[in-house]
Amino acid sequence: MINVTKVNKVFNAGKINQTIALQDISFNVKDGNLTxxxxxxxxxxxxxxxxxAALLKPTSGDVEVDGKKIAKLxxxxxxxxxxxxxxxxxxxxxLVPTLSVFENVILPLIPSNLPRVEIExxxxxxxxxxxxxxxxxxxxxxxxxxxxxxVAIARALVNDPKIILADEPTANLDTKLSTNFLxxxxxxxxxxxxxxxxxxDPIFFNLPFVSEEIEVIKGIMK
Amino acid sequence: MKQLFNLFLFExxxxxxxxxxxxxxFILIIFFILIFLLxxxxxxxxxxxxxxxxxxxxxxxxxxxxxxxGRVQNLNIDRISKIANIPGVSEVTPRVxxxxxxxxxxxxxxxxxxxxxxxxxxxxxQKIVNKFDKKIFDKSxxxxxxxxxxxxxxxxxxxxxxxxxxxNGGFKKVYIxxxxxxxxSLESNDIILLSNKNARKIFGMKNNEATDITxxxxxxxxxxxxxxKLELMYPDSRMITKNDLKISYNNIFDYKSGIFLAxxxxxxxxxxxxxxxxxxxxxxxxxxxxxxxxxxxxKIGDVILQKFYEASIISVxxxxxxxxxxxxxxxxxxxxxxxxxxxxxxxxxxAFKLPFIVDFQTIILIFFATVPxxxxxxxxxxxxxxxxxxxxxxx
Amino acid sequence: MNIITPEILVILILDGIFAxxxxxxxxLSLKIVFKWDINSTSMVQYKLEKQSYLVATIIKYxxxxxxxxxxxxxxxxxxxxxxxxxxxxxVGVVNATSYGYYAMIIKIINLYLFxxxxxxxxxxxxSEKMPYxxxxxxxxxxxxxxxxxxxxxxxxxxxxxxxxKIVSCCSTVFSATGKSYIATLMSLPHYIIVSVFYAxxxxxxxxxxxxxxxxxxxxxxxxxxTSIISLIAFFGTYIYQLPTHHCPFCMxxxxxxxIGYVLYTALFIGTFSAIGAFVYQITKKNSVNxxxxxxxxxxxxxxxxxxxxxxxxxxxxxxx
Numbered sequence: 001m002i003n004v005t006k007v008n009k010v011f012n013a014g015k016i017n018q019t020i021a022l023q024d025i026s027f028n029v030k031d032g033n034l035t036x037x038x039x040x041x042x043x044x045x046x047x048x049x050x051x052x053a054a055l056l057k058p059t060s061g062d063v064e065v066d067g068k069k070i071a072k073l074x075x076x077x078x079x080x081x082x083x084x085x086x087x088x089x090x091x092x093x094x095l096v097p098t099l100s101v102f103e104n105v106i107l108p109l110i111p112s113n114l115p116r117v118e119i120e121x122x123x124x125x126x127x128x129x130x131x132x133x134x135x136x137x138x139x140x141x142x143x144x145x146x147x148x149x150x151v152a153i154a155r156a157l158v159n160d161p162k163i164i165l166a167d168e169p170t171a172n173l174d175t176k177l178s179t180n181f182l183x184x185x186x187x188x189x190x191x192x193x194x195x196x197x198x199x200x201d202p203i204f205f206n207l208p209f210v211s212e213e214i215e216v217i218k219g220i221m222k
Numbered sequence: 223m224k225q226l227f228n229l230f231l232f233e234x235x236x237x238x239x240x241x242x243x244x245x246x247x248f249i250l251i252i253f254f255i256l257i258f259l260l261x262x263x264x265x266x267x268x269x270x271x272x273x274x275x276x277x278x279x280x281x282x283x284x285x286x287x288x289x290x291x292g293r294v295q296n297l298n299i300d301r302i303s304k305i306a307n308i309p310g311v312s313e314v315t316p317r318v319x320x321x322x323x324x325x326x327x328x329x330x331x332x333x334x335x336x337x338x339x340x341x342x343x344x345x346x347x348q349k350i351v352n353k354f355d356k357k358i359f360d361k362s363x364x365x366x367x368x369x370x371x372x373x374x375x376x377x378x379x380x381x382x383x384x385x386x387x388x389x390n391g392g393f394k395k396v397y398i399x400x401x402x403x404x405x406x407s408l409e410s411n412d413i414i415l416l417s418n419k420n421a422r423k424i425f426g427m428k429n430n431e432a433t434d435i436t437x438x439x440x441x442x443x444x445x446x447x448x449x450x451k452l453e454l455m456y457p458d459s460r461m462i463t464k465n466d467l468k469i470s471y472n473n474i475f476d477y478k479s480g481i482f483l484a485x486x487x488x489x490x491x492x493x494x495x496x497x498x499x500x501x502x503x504x505x506x507x508x509x510x511x512x513x514x515x516x517x518x519x520x521k522i523g524d525v526i527l528q529k530f531y532e533a534s535i536i537s538v539x540x541x542x543x544x545x546x547x548x549x550x551x552x553x554x555x556x557x558x559x560x561x562x563x564x565x566x567x568x569x570x571x572x573a574f575k576l577p578f579i580v581d582f583q584t585i586i587l588i589f590f591a592t593v594p595x596x597x598x599x600x601x602x603x604x605x606x607x608x609x610x611x612x613x614x615x616x617x
Numbered sequence: 618m619n620i621i622t623p624e625i626l627v628i629l630i631l632d633g634i635f636a637x638x639x640x641x642x643x644x645l646s647l648k649i650v651f652k653w654d655i656n657s658t659s660m661v662q663y664k665l666e667k668q669s670y671l672v673a674t675i676i677k678y679x680x681x682x683x684x685x686x687x688x689x690x691x692x693x694x695x696x697x698x699x700x701x702x703x704x705x706x707x708v709g710v711v712n713a714t715s716y717g718y719y720a721m722i723i724k725i726i727n728l729y730l731f732x733x734x735x736x737x738x739x740x741x742x743x744s745e746k747m748p749y750x751x752x753x754x755x756x757x758x759x760x761x762x763x764x765x766x767x768x769x770x771x772x773x774x775x776x777x778x779x780x781x782k783i784v785s786c787c788s789t790v791f792s793a794t795g796k797s798y799i800a801t802l803m804s805l806p807h808y809i810i811v812s813v814f815y816a817x818x819x820x821x822x823x824x825x826x827x828x829x830x831x832x833x834x835x836x837x838x839x840x841x842x843t844s845i846i847s848l849i850a851f852f853g854t855y856i857y858q859l860p861t862h863h864c865p866f867c868m869x870x871x872x873x874x875x876i877g878y879v880l881y882t883a884l885f886i887g888t889f890s891a892i893g894a895f896v897y898q899i900t901k902k903n904s905v906n907x908x909x910x911x912x913x914x915x916x917x918x919x920x921x922x923x924x925x926x927x928x929x930x931x932x933x934x935x936x937x
Binding site for chain 1: 228229230231234237241507510511513514515516517518519520521522523524611612
C-alpha cells in the first residue's frame with residue numbers, strides 16, 4: 001500500500017530560480033494494483049516517482065509505504081528501503097553499458113554484502129525468468145534493444161521487490177518493444193506486484209488491468 | 223548472513239577502474255613515477271650511509287683535540303703515556319697533520335706526517351706507507367705525494383723537490399721520493415706524506431707537539447666512559463668519538479634526503495591537485511552510473527567505500543610496483559642519473575656498487591609519505607560523487 | 618640544532634593533513650550542531666545531512682591513518698634515540714623534551730576518542746531518527762581540540778629535540794630507586810602488582826555476564842593501566858630476561874621480536890571494544906559482539922604476558 005498525502009516539492013526554494021514541481025499531490029496505490037501516472041514531460045511525474053522511491057525528499061507532505069513513513073528517512077534507511085522494496089525501471093533502461101549483463105543485474109545486491117552463492121542464485125533466477133541468462137557475460141552495450149529491456153527488468157526484480165516503479169519505460173522504444181514491455185508488466189501484475197508507471201505513452205492508457213490513471217499537469221493532479 | 227568484507231563491492235571498484243582505464247592508468251603512472259623517484263633517493267642514501275659507516279669503522283675510536291679559546295691547538299705528547307695507562311685503551315698515536323697553502327697554484331695540500339714506528343690512523347694511508355720503503359720517511363728531506371699533487375707541482379716547475387715556506391720565513395726543501403695513486407681522486411690531489419719531523423718543521427711545531435691524539439678502544443661499550451674520563455683528566459681537551467662522527471654523517475644524509483623529501487612533497491601536492499581535479503570532474507556517464515547505483519539501493523557510504531577501494535587499489539598498486547622497480551633500478555642497474563643527486567657521492571668513492579640495503583623502515587616511511595596523501599586527496603571528490611542528486615538520472 | 622629526519626617530516630606532513638581535514642570537519646560540525654533539525658525538509662537540513670557524511674568520512678580517514686601511524690610514531694621515537702645522547706629507546710626521546718610525555722599520552726587518548734566516535738556514528742546511523750547526530754558532532758568538536766593539541770605538542774616536541782642534551786634512559790626513569798611517581802609504583806612488591814593485575818582480569822570475567830556494561834568498561838580501562846604497570850614492573854623483566862630492565866618501549870625493538878606491538882595492540886582492542894560495548898548499551902542495543910571481542914583480546918594479552926615468566930621458570934628453574 002502506497003499512501004501519498006499532500007506532497008509538495010519546491011526546488012531552489014527562496015531563490016530566483018524557484019520552481020514548484022509538485023503541489024498538494026495525494027493518492028494511494030493498493031497492494032497488487034497497477035497505477036499509471038500520466039502527463040506531458042516536465043509535469044512532475046518523475047519527481048513524484050523519485051519521492052515515492054525516497055530518492056528525493058518532499059518539501060512538505062507525507063509518503064507512507066506499508067505504514068512506514070519514508071519521506072524523511074535518512075539516507076541509510078532510504079537506501080535500505082529502496083533495496084528491499086523497490087524495483088526501478090528507468091527511462092532508456094539506464095544499464096551500465098561497460099558492465100556485463102550479470103554485473104548489471106547484481107548491481108542492487110552488491111551493497112547487501114550477502115554471500116556469493118546467494119547473490120549468484122538470485123541473479124540467475126532473475127535472468128532466467130526474463131530469458132537473458134545465456135547472455136550473462138556479454139557487455140550491456142553489445143545487446144539488442146529487446147535484450148537490454150530484459151536486463152533492465154531482471155535487475156529491477158533481482159531483489160524480489162513488492163513495488164515496481166517505472167519511469168517512461170517505453171520512451172524511445174519501437175512499438176514491438178513497447179508491447180513486449182506491456183507483456184512483462186501484465187505478468188508482474190499477475191504476480192501481485194504493486195506497480196506505478198510514469199508515462200505519456202498512450203499504449204498504457206485505458207488498459208483493462210490498470211486500476212487507476214492519475215494525470216499530473218504542471219505539478220497539479222487533475 | 224553478512225560477510226565481513228564485501229568482496230563484490232571490491233570487485234566492482236576494480237571493474238570501475240578498468241572501465242575508466244585511460245584516466246586511471248594516467249594517474250597510476252604519475253603516482254608510480256613519484257614513488258619511484260622517492261624510493262630511489264632513499265635507497266641510494268641508505269646505501270651510501272651504510273658504506274660510510276663501514277668506512278667510519280676504520281677510523282680511530284677517539285680523537286683528542288686540545289682547545290684554547292674554542293680553537294684547536296697543538297698538544298703536548300707527554301700526555302701519551304698517561305693516556306696509554308687508562309684501562310681499556312689499546313693504542314695511543316699522536317698525529318701531526320695540517321693544511322699547507324701553496325700560493326702559486328692557489329691550492330691547499332694536506333700535509334700528513336707519518337711515523338715509521340707507530341701505525342697510522344687511516345688504513346688507506348697505512349697502505350701507501352707500507353708500499354714504500356719505510357726508511358724514506360726517516361731520511362730528512364723526502365716526501366711521497368699523490369699523483370695529482372705531483373702534477374700540480376710540475377706545473378709550477380717543481381719537478382724533483384718542493385720548497386715549503388716555514389712559518390719563520392725560511393725555506394724547507396723536500397725531495398719527491400715517490401708518488402701514489404689514492405683510493406679517491408680527493409686523496410691523489412691533496413695528500414703529501416712526509417716524516418713527522420719534517421711535518422713539524424713545516425708547521426713550525428715543537429718536537430714534543432702533535433696536532434691531535436688518536437686512541438683505539440677495542441670494546442665499543444667503553445668508549446663513552448673513557449672519553450668522559452679523558453675529559454676529566456684534560457679539561458682543556460675535546461674528545462671526538464667515532465659515534466659522534468657517525469651521528470653527524472647520518473644527520474647530513476638524513477638532512478639531504480629530508481630536503482629532497484620536502485621538494486618531493488611540493489611535487490606531490492601539485493599531483494594531488496591533478497588527482498582532485500580528475501576525481502571531481504565526473505563525466506556524465508559516471509554521474510549516471512552513480513545515480514543508478516543509488517536508485518537501486520546503494521547508500522552514500524557504499525559509494526564512498528567504492529571510491530575508497532578505487533583509491534586504495536591505485537595507490538597501493540603504484541606503491542608496490544614503484545618499490546620493486548626502484549629496487550631493480552638502484553641495486554641491479556646501480557641507479558644511473560639519480561645517484562648524482564648526492565653530489566658528494568662521486569668524490570666519496572668513484573667506482574663502487576651500491577650495497578644491497580633495503581629495510582622495512584625505509585619502505586614503511588615511503589608508504590606513509592605517499593599513500594595516505596593520495597587517499598586524502600580523494601576524500602572530498604568521493605564524497606561529492608556519492609552525494610550527487612540521484613533523482614537527476616531518472617528524469 | 619634541530620633534528621629533521623625524513624621520518625619526522627612525514628609525521629609533520631600527515632599532521633598537517635589531519636589538521637586541514639580536521640578543520641573542515643570541525644567547521645561543518647559547528648554548522649550541523651547549530652542548524653540540525655531532523656524533522657525539517659528544508660534544503661539546509663538536506664545539505665547538512667550530506668555534509669555529515671563528509672565529516673564521518675574525514676574522521677574515519679584520520680583514524681585509519683592514525684592507528685598504524687601511532688605504531689610508526691613509537692618506532693620513530695625509538696629510532697631517534699640514536700641521536701639523543703643517553704637515550705637507549707623511545708623513553709629517552711619522550712623524556713628529552715617537556716612535550717614528549719604529553720604528546721604521547723594525548724595521542725593514546727585520541728586513538729580512543731576517534732574510535733569511540735566511530736562507534737557513536739555507527740549507532741546513530743542505525744536508527745531512523747539519527748538521535749545522536751547533534752551529540753556526535755558536539756563530541757567531534759571536543760575531539761577536534763584534542764586533535765589540535767596533539768598536533769601542536771607533536772610539532773613542539775620535534776622542534777625542541779636537542780641532540781646535545783643528555784637524557785636519562787629507561788632504566789633510570791623506571792627504576793625503583795628514582796623519585797618520580799612512576800618509580801614509587803615500581804617500588805611496590807611484585808606480588809602485589811601481579812595480584813592486582815590478575816584480580817582485575819578476574820573481575821572483568823565476572824562482569825562479562827552482567828547486563829550493565831559500565832563496570833565492564835571501567836574495569837577494562839583500569840585493566841589497561843594495571844597491565845602497563847605490571848608490564849613495566851614485573852612482566853617486562855622476563856621479556857628482557859634482566860631483573861633490572863624496566864621499560865615499556867624496548868620490547869618494541871626487533872631484538873625482542875617486536876612483541877610490544879602485539880601486546881599493545883591487544884590491549885588497545887580490548888579496552889576500545891569495552892568502550893564500544895558501553896556506547897551500544899547507552900543506546901539500548903545489543904553489544905554482545907563488542908564484549909566478546911574485548912574479552913578475547915584481554916585473554917590474548919593475558920596469555921602472552923603470562924607465558925613469559927612461566928617459560929622462563931621452566932627453562933631456568935628460578936624466578937627473576
